[in-house]
Amino acid sequence: xxxxxxxxxxxxxxxxxxxxxxxxxxxxxxxxxxxxxxxxxxxxxxxxxxxxxxxxxxxxxxxxxxxxxxxxxxxxxxxxxxxxxxxxxxxxxxxxxxxxxxxxxxxxxxxxxxxxxxxxxxxxxxxxxxxxxxxxxxxxxxxxxxxxxxxxxxxxxxxxxxxxxxxxxxxxxxxxxxxxxxxxxxxxxxxxxxxxxxxxxxxxxxxxxxxxxxxxxxxxxxxxxxxxxxxxxxxxxxxxxxxxxxxxxxxxxxxxxxxxxxxxxxxxxxxxxxxxx
Numbered sequence: 001x002x003x004x005x006x007x008x009x010x011x012x013x014x015x016x017x018x019x020x021x022x023x024x025x026x027x028x029x030x031x032x033x034x035x036x037x038x039x040x041x042x043x044x045x046x047x048x049x050x051x052x053x054x055x056x057x058x059x060x061x062x063x064x065x066x067x068x069x070x071x072x073x074x075x076x077x078x079x080x081x082x083x084x085x086x087x088x089x090x091x092x093x094x095x096x097x098x099x100x101x102x103x104x105x106x107x108x109x110x111x112x113x114x115x116x117x118x119x120x121x122x123x124x125x126x127x128x129x130x131x132x133x134x135x136x137x138x139x140x141x142x143x144x145x146x147x148x149x150x151x152x153x154x155x156x157x158x159x160x161x162x163x164x165x166x167x168x169x170x171x172x173x174x175x176x177x178x179x180x181x182x183x184x185x186x187x188x189x190x191x192x193x194x195x196x197x198x199x200x201x202x203x204x205x206x207x208x209x210x211x212x213x214x215x216x217x218x219x220x221x222x223x224x225x226x227x228x229x230x231x232x233x234x235x236x237x238x239x240x241x242x243x244x245x246x247x248x249x250x251x252x253x254x255x256x257x258x259x260x261x262x263x264x265x266x267x268x269x270x271x272x273x274x275x276x277x
Contacts (some may be wrong), residue, residue, distance in 0.1 A: 014184065069102040076101070091113060094115045114237075133243035140175050140188050141173065145260035147235055147262035148212070149264060157225055157268050158223070161221070162209055162219055165193060172187040175182050186241065187241070188256060192206070193238070197233050208237070225266050237257055237258045238256075
C-alpha cells in the first residue's frame, strides 16, 4: 500500500516531536520517496507510521522512512536555496477554514507542506477504519490489464473474433493493513466488463472472456475493415470492492475501474470464384 504526501489525511497519528529546521534543511531534498513497491503500512501509537515491505528472496525487507508532521508557523512550502537557507512559497488556499499547514518530514529530511485538520493529530486517537479501507482499496496490487484476441494478428470481416481480458481472473485481489488494534481486510473482485470494439457498434456488457484455444463468450463480427488505422478494442473492468474490520461483516466500497486496450487490424474477407476443373 502506498501513501503519498497529498493523501496524508487518510491516517490519524499523534503530533511529531519538532525537528530543528537547521538539521532538516541541511538534508532537504525534492525527490524523497517513502513508497517502496509492495510496501504495507504498519501504524504505530506514536508520531510515525512505518512502511514495511514484503520479504525478498534474501530474507530482507524493503522499508520506507518514518514520516513526521509539524504544525507550520506560516502556510508556506520551504524551498532550499544555494545559501543553505530556504525560500518560502505560499500554499494555495486551505480546503476549509479549519485546516492548518503542516510541515512533512521523511526522517530528518523536509519533504513538503500540506493542509491538514488538527483533529487528525489528537494524541491517542485511533485512525478511521473506513478511511484506511478506502486508501487500501485504491492502492491494491491491481495487475496490468490487456486485451487478448483470436485471431491474434488481425481480424477478418464477416468472421468471428474472440476477445478476453488478460491479467485478471475471478480470483479476488486482497490486501491487509494492521495497527492501533485494527485489522483492515480489503478485497476486489472483477464484476462486469464493458466492451467497445472500436468499429462504431454499441458498447456491450460482458465478462472477462476466456483465453484461446477455448471459445470465448466475448465474440464480435466486424462488418467493415479498418481503413486508416486499426480498431481500438477496449475493455473496462469494474472491480467490486468490499472491506471488513477485525474479521467482522463485509461492507462495500465504491467500485474501481481498470481499462485494457488493443489495436486490432481488420481486413476484408472476400469470396473468390474458382472455375471448375
